Amino acid sequence: MSATSGRGTGEASAGRWRIVAAAHESSVPQVRHAVRDLLREQGLGGPDYQDVTDGLLLIVSELVTNAVTHAALLSPQVTTEVAIRDGQIRVAVEDGHPYRPKAVQSDHAQTGGRGLMLVKSIALEAGGACDVERTGDGGKVIWASLPLPLPPPAGHHEPATSPGPRSP
Secondary structure, eight states: OEEEOTTTSOOSBTTEEEEEEESSTTHHHHHHHHHHHHHHHTTOOSGGGHHHHHHHHHHHHHHHHHHHHHHTTTOSEEEEEEEEETTEEEEEEEESOOOOOOOOOOOTTOSSOOHHHHHHHHHHHTTOEEEEEEOTTSOEEEEEEEEOOOOOOTTOOOOOOOOOOOOO
């Protein structure tokens, strides 16, 4: 797995990082951990961002799993891009397979097939968006964006919680 990031390895543009991984099952947790580490490096790992981080990491897991499961024959690599700008965080997973998946309700007896529906639900519930687009070389990019919560004002501190009454 290789990553292009802001750590001196050739960031494509400010606020945008790419993670390239082999289309193998073992790449799913590797990409998820790389995105988690990136979010922490960008200051998005604290409690103010917990819901966004959790949702985004689930989205990454689902999209990379789908690419590895359904596109590996035609796409030996999967590229994950994370972009942060204008109060949004966007994650996109690109593969070289032309099949364009659709979010469909699965039969309850099936054990799979709900990943894209889950991704869309997380994005929409957070006030974001999700879509599938074709690439110039015949593959596809599935992306989801989530709004970032505003950080607390400078100097704002959470009220301290009292440990309870003290004994004399």
